[in-house]
Amino acid sequence: MNTTIMLFLVQDGITNGAIYALLGLALVLVFAVTRVILIPQGEFVTYGALTYASLAAGQMPGTAKLALALGIGAFAFDLFVARKSLHGRLILRSVLTNVVLPGIVLALTIYFAAQKPPVAICIALSLVIVAMIGLYLYRVAFQPLAHTSVLVLLIASVGVHLALQGLGLLFFGAEGQRGPAVLSGAFTAGALRFTGQSITVYAITIAFIVGLWLFFGLTLYGKALRATAVNRLGARLAGIRTTLSGQIAFLLASVIGALSGIMIVPITTLYYDSGFLIGLKGFVAAIIGGLVSYPLTAIAALFVGIVEAFSSFYASNYKEVIVFMLLIPVLLLRSLAAPAVEEEKD
Amino acid sequence: MNTLLSVTDAHVAYGKVEAVRSVSLEVGADQIVTIVGANGAGKTTLLSAIMGILPLKGRVAFAGQDLARLDIEDRVAMGLGLVPEHRELFVTMNVEDNLELGAFRIERSRAKASMEKIYALFPRLKERRKQLAGTLSGGEQQMLAMGRALMGKPKLLMLDEPSLGLAPIIVADIFRIVTELRASGVSVLLVEQNAQAALKIADQAYVMELGEFVLSGKASEIAANERVAASYLGFQHEGASVI
Numbered sequence: 359m360n361t362t363i364m365l366f367l368v369q370d371g372i373t374n375g376a377i378y379a380l381l382g383l384a385l386v387l388v389f390a391v392t393r394v395i396l397i398p399q400g401e402f403v404t405y406g407a408l409t410y411a412s413l414a415a416g417q418m419p420g421t422a423k424l425a426l427a428l429g430i431g432a433f434a435f436d437l438f439v440a441r442k443s444l445h446g447r448l449i450l451r452s453v454l455t456n457v458v459l460p461g462i463v464l465a466l467t468i469y470f471a472a473q474k475p476p477v478a479i480c481i482a483l484s485l486v487i488v489a490m491i492g493l494y495l496y497r498v499a500f501q502p503l504a505h506t507s508v509l510v511l512l513i514a515s516v517g518v519h520l521a522l523q524g525l526g527l528l529f530f531g532a533e534g535q536r537g538p539a540v541l542s543g544a545f546t547a548g549a550l551r552f553t554g555q556s557i558t559v560y561a562i563t564i565a566f567i568v569g570l571w572l573f574f575g576l577t578l579y580g581k582a583l584r585a586t587a588v589n590r591l592g593a594r595l596a597g598i599r600t601t602l603s604g605q606i607a608f609l610l611a612s613v614i615g616a617l618s619g620i621m622i623v624p625i626t627t628l629y630y631d632s633g634f635l636i637g638l639k640g641f642v643a644a645i646i647g648g649l650v651s652y653p654l655t656a657i658a659a660l661f662v663g664i665v666e667a668f669s670s671f672y673a674s675n676y677k678e679v680i681v682f683m684l685l686i687p688v689l690l691l692r693s694l695a696a697p698a699v700e701e702e703k704d
Numbered sequence: 705m706n707t708l709l710s711v712t713d714a715h716v717a718y719g720k721v722e723a724v725r726s727v728s729l730e731v732g733a734d735q736i737v738t739i740v741g742a743n744g745a746g747k748t749t750l751l752s753a754i755m756g757i758l759p760l761k762g763r764v765a766f767a768g769q770d771l772a773r774l775d776i777e778d779r780v781a782m783g784l785g786l787v788p789e790h791r792e793l794f795v796t797m798n799v800e801d802n803l804e805l806g807a808f809r810i811e812r813s814r815a816k817a818s819m820e821k822i823y824a825l826f827p828r829l830k831e832r833r834k835q836l837a838g839t840l841s842g843g844e845q846q847m848l849a850m851g852r853a854l855m856g857k858p859k860l861l862m863l864d865e866p867s868l869g870l871a872p873i874i875v876a877d878i879f880r881i882v883t884e885l886r887a888s889g890v891s892v893l894l895v896e897q898n899a900q901a902a903l904k905i906a907d908q909a910y911v912m913e914l915g916e917f918v919l920s921g922k923a924s925e926i927a928a929n930e931r932v933a934a935s936y937l938g939f940q941h942e943g944a945s946v947i
Contacts, residue, residue, distance in 0.1 A: 578804065578812070585794045585805050591757070592792030597780035597809035597856055 362549045367667040373556045373625075374639075375663020376563035377618045381640025382647065382655040383570065384611040389649050390587035391607040393508050394500055397515045400637025401522035402488055402615025404630060407623035408530045409484040409616075411537035413467070416474040420529030421487050422460075422467040428494035429460040435497055456497075460490050477538055485616050492612020496604055504600065519634070526630035534627035537620070559621045566614065567656065579606060639666070639681060646688050706733040708860050708891050709754070709784075714762035716746070716753040723749040725915045727762075731860060731908075736882060736892045738923065740899035740936055741912035747895040748789055750912075751862050754893075755779060755786040767859065781809045785858030789865045791849040795838030799829055802837050802848055806855030815855065822851040825881060843874035850881070854890070861885065862893040867901065879905055899936040903927040911936075 381399055388396045405421050412419040433456040440448060463486055470479055499518050503510055541554030573580040586593040586603035594600060615637075622628065622636070643662050647655030662681060669680040709731040716724040724746045731737045739747050753760035756776040764771045766784050774782070794802050803822060807815035823830035826847040832840060837848055846866055853861055863882070867875040875898070882892055883905050896902035903909055906923035911932055919926060926932055 578808065581797070581801050581805055582808060584797060585801075588794045588796050589792050591788070592794055593805070594776040595755070595780065595786055595788065595792060596805045596852060597777050598805065599775075599777050 363671070365550055367671055368664060369550060369552075369556070371664030371667035372660060373559050373663070374666060375660035376559050377622060377636070378640045378643050378662050379656040379659035380563055380566060380614050380618050381637055382643035382659045383567070383652055384614040385637075385640055385644040386647060386649055386652060386655050387570075387583075388607045388611045389644075391583055392496075392500060392504070392511075392604045394511045394515055395508070396611055397512075397519040397634075397637070398495070398522050399611060399615050399640065400633030400635070401519060401526060402492060402612045402633070403619040403622070403636050404526055404530075404628055404633035405491065405522070405619070406484050406488045406616025407537065407619030407628045407633075408526070408535055408630065409487055410480050410620045411535040411623050411628075412530065413471055413475060413480040413483060414477065414538050415535070416471060418468060418471040419484075419487070420525070421491065422464045422483075424525060424529070425487050425490040425494065426457075426460040426464050428491060428498060429456040432456045432494040432497035435502065456494065460494075463487060463490065477540060480537075481540070481620055484620060485613060488616035489609055489613050492608045492615075493605055495612075496608035500608075501601055501604060504604065523631055523634065526633075530630050532630065534629045534632075535623070536627050537623040539624040540621070555621070555624050562617065562621060566617070570610075570652075583607065635678070639663075642681060642685055645685060648692060707731070708733050708735075708767060709893065710763075710765045711750075711754060712763040712765075714750070714753065714760050714764065716749050716758055716760050718749075723915050724753065727912075727915075727917055729910055729917070729920075731891055731893050733859075733891055734886055734889060735908060736886050736894060736906045737908045737910070738894040738896060738899075738902040738906035739910045739912050740896055740902055740926075740932075742936070743897065745912040746915040747912055748864055749915075751786060751864050751893070751895055752788075754862065755784065777809075780856055780858075783857065783859035784862070785853040785856055785860065786862045787846075787849045787853045787864060787866065789868065791845055793837040793845060793849055793852070796836060798834050798836055799840070799848055800833045802852050803829070803855050806852035808856075810855070810857055814857075818855055818857065822854055825854075825884070826851055843870050843877075846870060846874075846878060850878075854885075858890060860891045860893060862895075864895050865897060866894070867896065867898050875901065899932070900927075 381403070385396055385399055388394055409419040409421045433452050436452040436456065437449070463483070467483055467487070470483065495518060499514055500511065503514055539555045541558045544551055544553040546552070574584055582593065582598045583603050583606055585596065586598060586600055590600060593603070618636075619628070619633070639662055640659065643655050643659035646658035662684065665684060666677055666681050670677040673680070707730050711727065711729045714724060714727045715722060727750060729737070739750070741747055749758060752758045754764055756771065756774065756779050766779070766782055769782070771779060794805065803819055804815065807818060810818070828844055829847055829851055832844060837845065840848060850861075850863070850866070866878050870878070879901055882894065885892055894902055894906065903923045903926060909921065909923040909926040910917045911919040911926060919929065919932065
């Protein structure tokens with residue numbers, strides 16, 4: 359192997375690794391705050407990507423309708439919970455966030471889809487649609503189960519994943535799609551060629567990691583999220599609603615997923631079911647980080663990306679096998695380091 | 705007397721086992737009320753149920769409002785605070801962040817001022833404000849837990865075994881602060897195994913045994929009661945019945 363090929367592979371690995379890093383961070387965040395292992399993270403990726411690609415191609419994405427349907431479901435849950443003490447203000451707020459907002463977005467989507475909107479509008483609409491889906495999903499599928507065990511939450515998570523994947527087939531068909539590049543053009547530095555798209559991936563990943571770091575370190579809501587992750591009862595006694603923390607976590611995870619999808623879809627053709635495998639690689643990184651450490655997850659994600667790039671060069675048939683095999687030594691080592699892990703009971 | 709908290713005929717059960725049976729109590733404004741009793745009498749269970757952590761059968765009213773349908777977070781927002789036995793601090797966050805989160809439901813501008821007040825009450829916390837809560841000593845953690853609860857501007861603070869496992873000098877400090885709280889208009893419901901110290905500072909007292917209140921009245925009268933003295937205060941009066 360010569361240096362040029364090696365540099366190429368490393369560059370390719372870092373680009374993919376950056377995406378896995380974002381997804382891994384989202385998984386760690388959601389797990390720490392809500393104890394949900396977010397299998398549908400991959401669906402947020404495909405939904406983001408394919409909504410973007412559909413809009414750019416002038417087609418109406420079904421996800422906007424799904425957001426409205428889920429929003430109505432979320433409103434129904436709110437109404438059911440508040441049935442004994444109907445507060446006008448609470449109901450109004452619930453109608454606005456769960457029904458009026460997705461309704462407006464649906465109207466905008468219908469309006470813009472007909473006229474092949476510019477890239478910026480496609481991105482904004484896709485992000486908002488997937489963010490709403492994430493938020494309402496939490497309300498409908500996970501918030502009512504918030505007090506149950508990690509296993510029950512995991513089963514719900516698998517269910518949501520399968521449902522979203524099936525809906526993905528319905529919305530986008532079995533054909534793969536590609537979207538327009540966010541930033542076109544390219545430049546070369548020595549033997550390496552940097553495309554505008556890969557630069558976008560690096561920039562957005564770094565910006566997001568810095569943004570998350572600032573959010574968790576400096577803002578009250580960021581700290582409240584960390585507090586919920588550290589001590590659920592302590593957070594409630596401080597007046598922090600665990601449901602609010604869960605909503606923020608799911609909102610961030612769905613935005614991160616959708617953004618990752620929008621960044622990948624100009625590089626790779628994505629299908630309705632591609633997200634699962636991409637999400638799983640973020641999951642490998644999150645597991646290496648022990649589902650708690652953000653920096654370790656980010657580093658592990660770059661490692662996963664590079665291993666994937668090299669294995670696809672040397673043994674492309676086995677590339678997934680090699681990536682997922684990384685888990686076995688990591689889990690072995692971790693099980694030696696922490697012999698007994700009992701599930702918390704609360 | 706203005707009643708702040710009133711609990712009427714409360715039952716709390718773990719499954720089929722009733723840990724608290726038919727308990728009624730009142731806490732007035734600017735009062736320290738203590739519940740004393742042996743380990744396992746149901747004191748912690750009762751506090752947890754008043755806070756909404758455990759389900760309670762019976763009526764709990766705070767500042768005239770029925771709490772039955774309110775979550776823990778709503779009770780906090782109403783001015784009911786609990787410092788639990790295990791303190792439940794955010795151990796991987798520093799002292800200042802812990803305090804700041806205590807004021808999650810308070811306006812940010814007012815939170816700044818109350819943090820200064822907490823630092824004045826617990827100067828040790830100010831010295832250690834950038835230190836992680838998990839690395840503090842037991843006494844400092846207790847102060848931080850109280851400080852965090854006070855940041856929420858409670859009208860009534862419930863303290864569960866604040867002296868447990870602490871050195872006597874720190875215990876004295878904490879009891880002094882409890883009396884200062886009363887002076888500044890915060891009522892305190894104090895659960896203590898250290899009955900002697902608790903009865904000394906309290907206005908009213910309840911004695912709990914096996915999930916029921918067996919005695920109640922002015923703290924000074926309870927402290928003088930022979931049965932209480934024999935069981936909880938470590939004195940043996942002649943002819944006192946020991947249960």
